[in-house]
Amino acid sequence: MPAKSSQKAKVLIVYPVVGIGDLIWVKPWIDEAVRQFNAILMVRPAVQGQVIFQEHKELDVRLLHRSQRGHENYQKGRHDGVMGFFRLVHDMRQMQVEQVWVLHRSWRYAGAAMLAGIKKRFGYGRGKQKLFLTAPSPLPPDKRRRHPREVVAMTMAARGVFPKDTHPRLAALPAQLRQAKALLPPKKPVIIMGVGCSWRNQDERRWDAKYFAEVVRWMIAHYPQTHIVLCGSGEEKSVGAEILTHLGTHPSQVQLIFDQPLGVAIGLCQCARLYIGNDTGLLNIAAASGARVIRILASKKFLVLDSELIETVGFENASDNINDITPEQVIAAVRPHLDAMTKAGAKAGR
Numbered sequence: 001m002p003a004k005s006s007q008k009a010k011v012l013i014v015y016p017v018v019g020i021g022d023l024i025w026v027k028p029w030i031d032e033a034v035r036q037f038n039a040i041l042m043v044r045p046a047v048q049g050q051v052i053f054q055e056h057k058e059l060d061v062r063l064l065h066r067s068q069r070g071h072e073n074y075q076k077g078r079h080d081g082v083m084g085f086f087r088l089v090h091d092m093r094q095m096q097v098e099q100v101w102v103l104h105r106s107w108r109y110a111g112a113a114m115l116a117g118i119k120k121r122f123g124y125g126r127g128k129q130k131l132f133l134t135a136p137s138p139l140p141p142d143k144r145r146r147h148p149r150e151v152v153a154m155t156m157a158a159r160g161v162f163p164k165d166t167h168p169r170l171a172a173l174p175a176q177l178r179q180a181k182a183l184l185p186p187k188k189p190v191i192i193m194g195v196g197c198s199w200r201n202q203d204e205r206r207w208d209a210k211y212f213a214e215v216v217r218w219m220i221a222h223y224p225q226t227h228i229v230l231c232g233s234g235e236e237k238s239v240g241a242e243i244l245t246h247l248g249t250h251p252s253q254v255q256l257i258f259d260q261p262l263g264v265a266i267g268l269c270q271c272a273r274l275y276i277g278n279d280t281g282l283l284n285i286a287a288a289s290g291a292r293v294i295r296i297l298a299s300k301k302f303l304v305l306d307s308e309l310i311e312t313v314g315f316e317n318a319s320d321n322i323n324d325i326t327p328e329q330v331i332a333a334v335r336p337h338l339d340a341m342t343k344a345g346a347k348a349g350r
Contacts, residue, residue, distance in 0.1 A: 008036070008037050008038040009037050009038065009098050009099060010037070010038045010039075010040070010095075010096070010097045010098050010099070011033070011037040011038065011039050011040070011097060011098065011099045011100070011101060012039075012040045012042060012092065012095055012097040012099070012100045012101070012113070012118070013030060013033060013039055013040065013041050013042065013100075013101045013103065014042045014064070014100065014101070014102045014103065014104065014109045014113075015030070015041065015042070015043055015103040015104065016042075016043070016044060016064055016066060016104050016106070016109065017043070017044070017047060017104075017148075018044060018046060018047070019046075019047065019281055020046075020047050020048060020052070020262075020281035020284065020285070021280070021281040021283070021284035021285075021305070022047070022148060023043060023047040023049060023052055024052060024168045024170070024281075024284045024285065024288050024305070025147075025148055025149045025152075025168065025284070025305055026103070026148065026149055026152045027052065027053070027168040027169070027170075027288070028163040028165060028166045028167065028168060028169070029152050029153060029156040029161055029163055029166075030053065031053075031056070031163060031169075032156075032161050032162065032163040033101075033156065033159075033161050034053070034056045034058065034059050036160070036161060038058075039059055039060070040059075040060045040061075040062055040095055040097060041053065041059060041060070041061050041062070042061075042062045042063070042064045043061065043062075043063070043064060044063070044064050044065075044066060045063050045065070048262050049061045051261075051262045051263050051266075052170070052262075054173060054263065055171065062091070062095070064079055064088075065077035065078035065079045065080075065084075066079050066080055066084075067080050079091075085108065085111075085112060088108075088109075088112045089112045089115045089116045090116075092112055092113055092116035092118065093116040093117060097118055098118070098119065098120060099118065099119075099120040099121070099122065100113040100118045100120070100121050100122070101122050101123065101155070101156075101159060102121070102122070102123035102124070102129070102133075103123070103124075103151075103152050103155060104123070104124065105124050105126050105127065105129060106129065107127065107128035107129040107131070107132060109123075110123050110129050110132035110133055111132045113132070114132045119134070120134055120135075121133045121134045121135075122134070122135050122138075122155070122158070122159060123137075123155070124137060124138075124139055124151065124155060125137025125138070125139065126139070135158075138154050138155050138157070138158035139151065139154055139155070140154075147303055147306075148303065149166075149305075153166070167288075167307060167308075168284070168287070168288040168305070169288055169290075170266050170269075170285060170288040170289050171266070171270065171289070172263055172264070172266040172267035172270055172289075173263060176261075176263035176264050176266065176267045177267040177270060177271075178267075179260075179263075179264045179267060180260075180264050180265075180266075180267025180268045180270070180271055181267070181271060183255075183257060183260070183264075183268070184227065184229070184255075184268070184271060185227055188225065188226065188227040189225065189226050189227065189273045189341050190226075190227050190229060190268075190271050190272045190273060191219065191226050191227070191228050191229065191272065191273065191274050191275075191276065191338075192229045192231050192268060192269060192272040192274070192275045192276070192277075192282075192286065192291070193212060193215075193216070193228060193229065193230050193231065193275075193276045193277055194231055194232060194275060194276070194277025194278070194280050194282040194283055194286070195207075195209070195212050195230050195231070195232055195236070195239045195240060195243060195277060195278075196231075196232030196233055196235075196236030196239050196258075196280055196282070197236075197278055197279070197280050204298075204299060204302075204320070204321075204322060205278055205279050205280070205297070205302070205322065206239075206278055206322065207278045207296045207322055207323065207325065208323050209239055209242040209243045209245075209246055210246045211323070211325075211326070211327045211330075212230075212243050212246075213243045213244075213246035213247050214246075214327035215276065215327050215330055215331060215334070216228055216230075216243065216247060216254060217247060218327070218331055219334075219338070220251055220253050220254070222338075223338050223341075223342065224253065225342070226253070226338065226341075227253060227255065228253055228254045228255070229254075229255045229256075229257055229268065229272075230243060230254065230255070230256050230257070230258075231257050231258065231265070231268065231282060232258050232280075232282065233258065234258055234259045236258055237256070237258040237259070240256040240258055241256075244256075262285075265282065265285060266285055266289055269282075269285050269286040269289035269290075269291050270289045270290065270291070272286065272289075272291045273291070273292070273337075273341055274291065274292050274293075274294070274334070274337050274338070274341070275287075275291045275292065275293045275294070276293075276294045276296075276330065276334060277293075277294075277295070277296065278295070278296045278297065278322065279295060279296075279297045279302060279304060283295055283310075284305055287305060287307045287309045287310050290309070291309065292309055292311075292337060293307075293309055293310040293311065294311055294313060294330065294333050294334055294337075295310050295311065295312045295313065296312075296313050296314055296322065296325055296330060297312055297313075297314050297315070297322065298314040298315070298319065298320050298321060298322040298324060298325055299320040299322070300315060301320070311333055313325060313329050313330050313333045314329070
């Protein structure tokens with residue numbers, strides 16, 4: 001018989017990534033850890049761990065206040081610097097956990113855990129970090145760059161965590177899904193276009209607004225039954241406005257949604273038949289929500305989610321310039337999905 005909740009080991013999982021997509025990638029392993037252990041998850045505020053793991057009401061999500069250097073709104077965080085390190089020690093001590101799992105290569109979190117008196121400390125065990133751990137590295141000694149999902153999988157396997165399904169899964173809460181549906185017209189197939197991009201590597205990851213406009217113009221002409229949603233964060237509204245400028249009008253078939261909470265964005269992706277966009281956190285949300293995804297990405301130097309739901313346009317290009325990907329290439333990838341959608345709608349209408 002499985003152990004009762006009160007008998008589960010109390011574990012702190014530290015995962016200090018800066019992007020929502022990075023957290024979604026490893027969600028299956030954290031989901032399984034929550035089922036097996038009395039878990040506390042420590043993540044940065046920007047990744048919105050409370051929402052990404054909102055189905056786990058028993059999960060305690062704590063915030064790691066580290067800065068995002070290079071961000072235009074860079075500010076020193078509560079856990080930054082020498083004094084921030086000792087604040088982190090204090091916060092970890094207050095959690096009263098038996099184990100800490102550091103899903104990161106930095107020594108800082110393992111060192112703080114040691115000073116906090118956490119007796120069992122596990123992590124990647126590379127470099128200085130191994131000096132603060134109580135177990136050897138679970139990772140092979142090669143120096144090749146591995147995907148974070150693979151590194152987390154090996155680290156979690158050493159702790160007995162083996163998810164049956166390694167594809168990330170997200171679902172909006174009922175109220176969030178109702179809010180999402182209320183934003184959309186009824187009985188129309190929804191196409192979401194993720195036109196924004198995170199603050200990192202914008203020039204390399206963001207497809208030109210005029211190219212998005214060409215794809216929108218083509219969909220309006222050939223698939224008038226679809227409803228197109230240009231979507232992103234509140235900071236990315238200007239991209240939607242730029243696309244409309246290139247269109248020269250604001251067609252009723254096109255809707256801009258750039259100001260919704262993350263839970264509602266998940267609901268919107270659940271409502272979508274197809275997602276089209278350059279690489280961003282919203283793309284990962286769409287795939288985790290079960291939507292088919294056309295990803296526009298030129299360079300293989302970026303780490304991305306490998307999923308049967310994602311088709312990537314652009315890797316065959318010799319250039320790493322995302323704007324060398326043409327609207328015609330994206331249209332060629334999108335057309336079969338819209339044709340299938342049209343045929344399915346016609347059969348349903350008979």
